[in-house]
Amino acid sequence: MNPTHPVARRGSALAANLGLSERVFASAADKAMAKAIDDGIERVEAGLIDEVRFADSIADVSTRYLLEAGGKRVRPMLTLLTAQLGAGITDDVITAAEAIEITHLGSLYHDDVMDESDRRRGVPSAHSVWGNSVAILTGDLLFARASQLMAKLGERAIRMQADTFERLVLGQLHETVGPGEGDDKIAHYIKVLADKTGSLIAAAAQSGLVFSGADPAYEKPIIEFGEKVGVAFQLIDDVIDLSPQPEATGKVPGTDLRAGVVTLPLLRLAELAKTDAASADLLRRIERDVVTVTAVAADLGDPLDTNTMASRIVPSKATVDAIVAELREHEATRATLAEAHRWAREAVDALAPLPEGGVKKALTRFAETVVERQS
DSSP: OOTTSHHHHHHHHHHHHTTOOTTTSOSHHHHHHHHHHHHHHHHHHHHHHHHSOOSSHHHHHHHHHHHHTOOOOHHHHHHHHHGGGTTOSOHHHHHHHHHHHHHHHHHHHHHHHHHTOSEETTEEOHHHHHOHHHHHHHHHHHHHHHHHHHHTTOHHHHHHHHHHHHHHHHHHHHHHHOOOTTOOHHHHHHHHHIIIIIHHHHHHHHHHHHTTTOOGGGHHHHHHHHHHHHHHHHHHHHHHTTOSOHHHHSSOTTHHHHHTOOOHHHHHHHHHTTTOHHHHHHHHHHHHHTOOOHHHHHHHSSOOOHHHHHHSOOOOHHHHHHHHHHHHTSHHHHHHHHHHHHHHHHHHHTTTTSOSSHHHHHHHHHHHHHHHOOO
């Protein structure tokens, strides 16, 4: 492989993102597997460029927009990795990996509209460039293209794709609507994470098994691993949002908090606020001085009314930064970090039925890397 080739460099970066380091791949067999995965990523990358093409000029530009902005390609790499438990990286495995990544890509267009995100992968979000309608329709086109790819692999692949897509939509729906009266808000939040993130990571890992002809006995543990590591991934994102190192995260500390996005540290704080005066005071100051969406404050309880929000004195940047820092050091955030580590440990525990070897080591290291990352 040419080390100066842009796709080859991306493959190496992906290996680092997943924790597939020399420490994991120490033996000759492990290094050969790592080489096969790097080569597979080259094929996937080239395939993505070909598959995300449309004769329509507007569709061609908009669908390629986020693909060309980059991405970690975590999901297709998991597909290629678990395929090592079967016949390896077959043509069907490559097709499945491409379909999984295109599904993920389509979901980003939709997510950014729903979350009103301004940027994605270092560039303005698609809806910021073309508007909500074009962004949503672009996501739909990508979902259609992913379904076409899966259809090449047969009925089981179509069903896997449909089931995953259903969970992605339900996760977004439940996040948008919020918990019902009497629902446990934290349990509701975790279920949203499992549907929106865990389901696709699980499908990626499962696809590698299915389309390489691996032992079906490995499917259940691999699916459980994917679900749990996906939740851990998102919980760490909640902690990273409060990071004091914007040069590492690429975001202003407390970006989600300032935008009114409910995260687990905020939900944990609301629980603690029921019995702890200091937590209640911090929650109140977050609602008053940081959160910019009244509906989110209402969801947490004890909201400020609209008139108060409209007439309040805009706090200084120093005040907001201090509040974000206070939440970062609060027990609620420490509890979120502990929760993420628990989900990662459970993901690793789920791998027990897998044979010892490079795949199991790599998946274990991936779960560890997920909760160690800083961005």
